[in-house]
Each structure stands twice: as structure tokens, then as C-alpha cells.
Amino acid sequence: MFTLYHSYWSRATRMLAFLHEADIRDQVKLVHVDIRRNDGSGRHDPANPHPEGKVPVLDHDGTVITETAAIMLYLADLFPDAGLAPAIGDRARGPFLSWLNWYSAQMEPAYVVMVSGVNHEVFQTTFRGVPEVEKRLIDTFADGRPFLMGDQFTAADLLIQSPYKWFEDAAPDDANVRAWIDRINARPSYAWAAEVDLRHAPKAA
Numbered sequence: 001m002f003t004l005y006h007s008y009w010s011r012a013t014r015m016l017a018f019l020h021e022a023d024i025r026d027q028v029k030l031v032h033v034d035i036r037r038n039d040g041s042g043r044h045d046p047a048n049p050h051p052e053g054k055v056p057v058l059d060h061d062g063t064v065i066t067e068t069a070a071i072m073l074y075l076a077d078l079f080p081d082a083g084l085a086p087a088i089g090d091r092a093r094g095p096f097l098s099w100l101n102w103y104s105a106q107m108e109p110a111y112v113v114m115v116s117g118v119n120h121e122v123f124q125t126t127f128r129g130v131p132e133v134e135k136r137l138i139d140t141f142a143d144g145r146p147f148l149m150g151d152q153f154t155a156a157d158l159l160i161q162s163p164y165k166w167f168e169d170a171a172p173d174d175a176n177v178r179a180w181i182d183r184i185n186a187r188p189s190y191a192w193a194a195e196v197d198l199r200h201a202p203k204a205a
């Protein structure tokens with residue numbers, strides 16, 4: 001049995017979209033937990049099995065998997081018919097794995113540093129920054145491809161497009177990249193994820 005620990009309007013929202021894309025919503029129990037948020041609200045929820053109280057978390061029959069990129073890869077491999085990851089042995093899997101890891105090791109750190117206003121030479125030389133992230137995306141979509149991996153929509157699109165759902169203004173000023181962002185936003189999976197989030201979000205007074 002699969003349980004996904006989720007919290008509204010968080011990095012777990014893209015996991016909701018993933019469940020829809022993989023067509024496994026009926027096989028995964030959703031548990032909404034509280035998290036500490038950047039605005040100071042929320043708390044570390046004791047019901048959340050993540051060692052640091054973060055989301056998303058997947059529990060598969062007692063095995064706990066953290067980190068969105070790892071959870072997506074794990075489920076994409078377990079449900080290959082969804083076509084969200086190239087199979088082991090397929091040469092396309094190499095670039096696909098590069099995208100997932102690039103998100104965690106370069107893209108997300110670059111945007112977090114930008115938003116927090118930190119600027120340190122060691123960070124720049126180690127992880128690079130937002131200009132390099134933007135260049136990578138602009139160069140990738142310059143050939144007019146619809147998705148990161150070409151014609152095939154994959155979990156990498158969900159993961160790497162997700163920061164621009166929250167920070168629309170941070171999207172690279174490039175027509176091809178923005179068309180890709182809009183293409184992912186328009187997918188029914190995100191409409192469903194937004195509905196679920198809305199059910200759990202605090203109601204306006």
C-alpha cells in the first residue's frame with residue numbers, strides 16, 4: 001500500500017499532479033499533514049514520517065521515501081505503463097536522470113539563494129546560479145521541442161516546471177520556455193492538484 005503525505009500549496013502539490021499523470025490516484029492514500037511554512041505558520045506534524053518534517057513523503061508498505069525527485073522516479077519505475085520515465089536500458093534514461101538530479105542539485109538551490117538574497121562566491125562556483133539555470137532551459141527548448149525530453153512528457157517536466165508555478169515572474173524571458181511552462185500548467189493533472197490543495201487550504205475569513 002502507498003501513502004503520500006502531502007500539505008497544501010507546497011512542494012508536494014507536484015506529487016499530486018504526478019499521481020494523476022500516472023493514473024494511480026486510486027492506489028495511493030493521501031494524508032494531509034501540517035508543515036512549518038516560510039511565513040511562520042504551521043508546525044512540524046508528528047503524523048509526518050519525514051525525519052525533518054517536510055513533504056512530500058511516500059510510504060510504501062512501511063518503507064519511507066523522501067525527496068520529490070526520488071519519489072517520482074520510484075513510482076514511475078513501478079508504474080511503467082504511464083510512460084513518465086524512460087525504462088532502465090533505454091539510452092534516454094541518462095538525460096532523464098540528469099534532469100531529475102539537476103533540479104535538486106542546481107535549479108532549486110539557485111532559486112532559493114536568489115529569493116533569500118544570499119550571494120557567496122563559493123555557492124556560485126559550486127552550484128552556479130539562476131542565469132545558468134535559465135540558459136540551460138532556453139538552450140534546451142530552442143529547437144521547439146514540447147517537453148524537456150523531446151516529444152515525450154515525463155516526470156522531469158512536472159518537477160522542473162514546478163518552481164515557475166509559484167514564482168511566475170522568475171520564469172526565463174523566452175517564448176519557448178514560457179510556452180512549455182503554460183503547456184504544463186494547462187494539464188488536467190494540475191487542475192486536480194489545485195482542487196485537492198483548495199480542499200485543505202485555510203478558508204478565507
Ligand SMILES: N[C@@H](CCC(=O)N[C@@H](CS)C(=O)NCC(=O)O)C(=O)O
Nearest residue numbers: 010011035036053054055056067068
Ligand atoms: N528537496 C525536498 C524539499 C522538500 C521541502 O522543503 N518541502 C517543504 C514544503 S514546500 C516543507 O515541507 N517544509 C517544511 C519544513 O521545512 O519544515 C523535495 O523536493 O522533496
